[in-house]
Amino acid sequence: MRYGEKKGQVTLYIIIALAIILVLIIFLVYPRVNLPGSGSADATPEEYLRSCIGQEIPLIMEDITSQGGSMQPQGFIVYNNTKISYLCYTAEYYKTCVVQQPNLIGQVEREISRELQPIATSCVKSFAEEYESRGYKISYGNTNVNASLALNSIKITLNLPMTVTKDFSRTYKSIDLEYKSGIYEILSLATSIIDFESTYGDSETTLYMRYYPNIKIEKVKLSDGSKIYSISDVVSKDRFVFASRSLAWPAGYGLE
């Protein structure tokens, strides 16, 4: 090998070594620089909170929707050891029911907001702690959660005054998060069934199922005249369960 070639090779090695050192320095000094494949270590506040809150949403939704839209139902029937809200009820025989919850979607939104409040506060706190440990300065105020249901989604607005500072500063007034869910459509159907129950004393579930191909409605008639409705989406697997007591018939003549 000629001397000139050998010199060039050494220079190349030095350049490669310097490049590696430079990359390492950049990686250590500026840890938030997103390198390809560096994962979510430097997720934005939105991403962090979406992930943190998103883990809890299915559990909260399951509790709310399996009990007729309330975490702690007020007027209820106990069925399979679960309290299920009466959305329409009459204590009498031969009478159609009286609507107990005319704003079902609003009720579910309020329940989600209330249940998410401590979770969101905890998520914000853990976000701040994690980012402060990485050298960020986080200042934030009280978190206020507002949930709203829409077609195919649940929208969560975190009213959260927050400033994230390091080499830059970013201020947030609120953070909007969106999760996929078909519960809005199911609650709209439940409202329609309540309307039928209160007007005619019963509802024809087969018609709904024929009209909405992805919807499955199960109705269980109990011996006291109560009905348990379970509306589910066979594709998204979202489900809502509620109770009604309307146009109940007693055993015999019901004279007692």
Next chain:
Amino acid sequence: MKTKLIFSIIIIGAIILASAVSAAGLNSTVCCEKTKADSKNGVLYCQNVPANECEPGARQVPTSCESTSYCKLGTCYNSIEGNCLDNTPQSVCTANKGIWSEETPPQCSLGCCVLGDQAAFVSLVRCKRLSAFLGLQTNYKPNIQDEVQCVLSVQNQEKGACVYEFEFEKTCKVTSRAECSGGVNGTKAEGQFYPGKLCSAEELGTPCAPTRETMCLPGKDEVYFVDSCGNTANIYDASKIDDKRYWSTIFDKSEACNPNSPNANSKNCGNCNYLQGSYCRDAQKGNSPTYGDSICADLNCKNTQNGKSYKHGESWCVYNDAGSEDKANNAVGSRFYKHICINGEEVLEQCADFRQEECIEDSIESTAGPFSQAACRVNRWQDCTAQSEQIDCENTDRRDCIWKSGIRLGNATGGVCVPKNTPGLKFWEGEESKAICAQGSSSCVVTFEKGLIGGEKCIGNCECLTEEWKKQRADLCLALGDCGPKVNWEGSEGYKPGFKVTIGKAKKSK
């Protein structure tokens, strides 16, 4: 002294009377705005209940709720969602941020809301809300006053490729002419409309190209091809994946593959037909189509509980408990069931307990053959035993009874009218079931004539001594309700025979 005594008696009498009135008041029915919380049903609103079940402090009036102001039923209008709910008490509506009115308010009047190529028959506010969800401009037609017309109005819309500029780039969307000229995707971008064309048509010069992907569309039966811009193209047909004409012109459903077949589970054709029992769904493992991830899923039910196959949406009656139906001999605890075929699954729905409802079934003729429909209907058994004529008994417009000849009950001659499907009774509590069953009790005075040299001969009501008479009376008991020698829904007999025959000497009439 005497006056004092009289005065004391009056006072004591008044106290007793007041206590009695007060006790009666506690149990008298009131319209209660909010009931007391109990472990069985919790708190309920606007119920006619005994006064002692009403929450202290809640409004209550000893009258029907319809006559009160706070529990009067009316329409509750939700101004956010834009929907209206009838039969809602005023206090419940206002407590839930609704607007209550006794009569249906004008906000609740319905019209046709056009949502792209779909439509909903809803109120104006509801239309605005749905349009906002979908990112569409509100297109409300209050003059269409019929849901069918509303749906038809969007089906006849001319569709084609709408080429427009978005963020300085040429793009395309398959839509209606109206949406194309009125702003695509909720933007103000007005596009150029090419009727009957797809965005992947080469002559349009759009960046949208054919792909091998497919998708299901909300409200559509079929599997559709999708272009590189995310637009739906024609119905999935594996044989036309590279056919330029198929990717440039909109083809009707009738022009697509196998238009007269449901194409259930077909790997190559996505022309599903909901009425024939197939619908676009994500393909399951082991049942993948040649291209894409969607397939015409089979929604029909095969080999159901009764061994028959049914189409999606069909319903039928099942009564498979012990005893028999329509023969005045139903088993204790038995009930009618309505079975429904939904999404390839057999779902069952009970009719009301105590056989207060029975299942009725009929079949209609459709283009795809007979279509079975069932429903639970009230069992009108209550006045059967009051009928003394067969013609009244068997009047199916009025009641559900059958005539049993040769049995006597009350004033009926030549037979007895009994429920076709006997009502269930709560025989384990109360006295009502005893009273109903007691109608079947009978005493028969048999007359004997003594012979001159001993022995005796039956000369009157001799039939009462036969086994046949005993059986007839037992049948009558069975037909009245859960009475007599019945079996339960599993076929198990009771602990007692269910009836008793006592023979004794009749008292001589004076």
